[in-house]
Amino acid sequence: MRCLWITRQDPRPADSGELIYSRGLLHSLAGQGGVELHVLTHRAAKDAPDSGDGIHWHLTGPPPRKRLLGILSHLPGDADRLGNPKMRGALRDILAAGSWDWIVIDQAACAWALDEISVENPAHIAYIAHNHEASLRPEVASYRGGSLPLRIALRKDAAKYARLENTLVARARLVTAITPRDAAQFQSAFPQCRISVLPPGYDAALIPASDPPTIGAATPRRVVLAGTFQWIAKRRNLEDFLNAAAAPFQAAGIEFVVVGKAHPPYFQRLSQLHPWARFHANVPSMEPFLENTRIGLIPEALGGGFKLKALDYIFRGLPLASIDAALSGLPLVPGTDTISAADPATLAAAVAKHIDSPDILNAAARSALAKCRDTFHWSDRGASLASALHDAST
Numbered sequence: 001m002r003c004l005w006i007t008r009q010d011p012r013p014a015d016s017g018e019l020i021y022s023r024g025l026l027h028s029l030a031g032q033g034g035v036e037l038h039v040l041t042h043r044a045a046k047d048a049p050d051s052g053d054g055i056h057w058h059l060t061g062p063p064p065r066k067r068l069l070g071i072l073s074h075l076p077g078d079a080d081r082l083g084n085p086k087m088r089g090a091l092r093d094i095l096a097a098g099s100w101d102w103i104v105i106d107q108a109a110c111a112w113a114l115d116e117i118s119v120e121n122p123a124h125i126a127y128i129a130h131n132h133e134a135s136l137r138p139e140v141a142s143y144r145g146g147s148l149p150l151r152i153a154l155r156k157d158a159a160k161y162a163r164l165e166n167t168l169v170a171r172a173r174l175v176t177a178i179t180p181r182d183a184a185q186f187q188s189a190f191p192q193c194r195i196s197v198l199p200p201g202y203d204a205a206l207i208p209a210s211d212p213p214t215i216g217a218a219t220p221r222r223v224v225l226a227g228t229f230q231w232i233a234k235r236r237n238l239e240d241f242l243n244a245a246a247a248p249f250q251a252a253g254i255e256f257v258v259v260g261k262a263h264p265p266y267f268q269r270l271s272q273l274h275p276w277a278r279f280h281a282n283v284p285s286m287e288p289f290l291e292n293t294r295i296g297l298i299p300e301a302l303g304g305g306f307k308l309k310a311l312d313y314i315f316r317g318l319p320l321a322s323i324d325a326a327l328s329g330l331p332l333v334p335g336t337d338t339i340s341a342a343d344p345a346t347l348a349a350a351v352a353k354h355i356d357s358p359d360i361l362n363a364a365a366r367s368a369l370a371k372c373r374d375t376f377h378w379s380d381r382g383a384s385l386a387s388a389l390h391d392a393s394t
Contacts, residue, residue, distance in 0.1 A: 001389065002036045003029070004094060004123070006113050007106035008082060009063055010044040016228045016261060017308040018130055021178070021200050022106055025128065028201065028382025030054045035386060040091060042082070058094060060086050071153070075112055076137075076160040083112025091116050102126055102389055108133045108161060111168040124173040124393060128198075132182040134162040134189070140233045140302060154232070169193060174392040176385065178306045179329035196388040199329045201378030202311045212366055213317040215294055215358045222255040223321070223351060225297040226286050226309050229262040233302050237344075241299035242274050245348035250276050252352040259289045290316050294355060298322040299344050311376060314368045319361040321351050331375060337368040 011023035030037045038056040042063040066081050073080040100123040107130050137158035176198040177183035183197045259280040267279035296313030306329045313320050321339040334340035341347035
């Protein structure tokens with residue numbers, strides 16, 4: 001089975017959730033017998049060393065910056081930027097050089113490729129969805145805040161995303177969704193579409209089942225939010241939680257640490273607005289911040305997809321505190337295996353309430369770890385994807 005996979009950027013190394021997911025699927029699919037996998041994508045900022053992964057990489061220049069004239073394109077901004085002339089030329093050359101069983105479009109932003117793939121091309125199309133963009137983008141665009149020109153631009157871009165994704169799903173022989181919630185939305189809009197749920201795997205070291213960490217009186221009363229804070233939805237989630245947590249966290253004397261991929265000026269501005277919290281941008285490793293911590297936080301009321309940082313918390317034995325909507329795809333019972341709430345204010349109050357309840361925190365952490373330990377293996381994802389592709393070919 002010959003597969004051409006089109007994605008945003010070379011995910012080697014991966015420093016964000018979307019890159020971790022793409023890299024995991026690529027490597028696990030390449031490990032399946034009978035699969036010849038080629039990847040067309042942009043170079044990362046740093047060239048990746050040859051990893052001997054059996055994947056044939058076709059790399060163009062780094063992703064260009066957004067164009068001001070991109071607003072005139074029929075494509076959303078990201079798709080217009082990624083589908084630049086150099087990338088389109090590379091795709092045309094690859095399609096002219098040979099035939100493919102599958103052309104895999106990884107994320108809706110890469111659906112610019114549909115312009116270059118004739119409907120007469122015998123290759124089947126698969127869509128690897130990271131979100132249900134047709135509902136997510138309008139939700140983000142309708143959110144309060146930001147200047148009027150920004151809100152107008154976001155609404156127009158969201159409409160373009162919805163049209164592009166719907167076109168892609170209509171042409172796809174197979175769609176994979178990262179959460180059951182996203183799968184249900186695709187199936188509702190396209191009842192005849194073949195949908196496969198494909199949650200992420202996890203490949204970091206696991207704590208021993210016989211010796212999970214224990215939260216006690218000596219454990220710092222610290223709550224950590226780790227993640228990537230470059231997309232507007234991620235920033236709005238963070239800002240909403242900071243506003244909601246300011247009073248209860250300060251009253252409870254909680255140390256709140258935000259760490260991850262972000263533009264340093266953004267974190268500097270947040271630090272000035274919220275001097276009671278600490279912000280660390282672009283650190284070499286999150287490990288030091290996840291040690292000696294009482295709770296790992298996911299406050300994302302806005303935005304879809306699977307929250308990969310939940311696995312970072314769970315597999316390190318950290319109790320998880322999360323907005324209910326962010327738990328889709330996890331085999332956990334809200335309120336039993338997690339501290340959970342419907343909105344940021346209620347979640348902040350719940351964290352403040354339980355920060356000094358080690359029995360509750362330890363029980364939740366161990367229950368979540370037990371339920372997830374054997375559920376998130378990348379090798380399983382490759383086998384599932386290969387099987388779905390094979391079944392959809394017939």
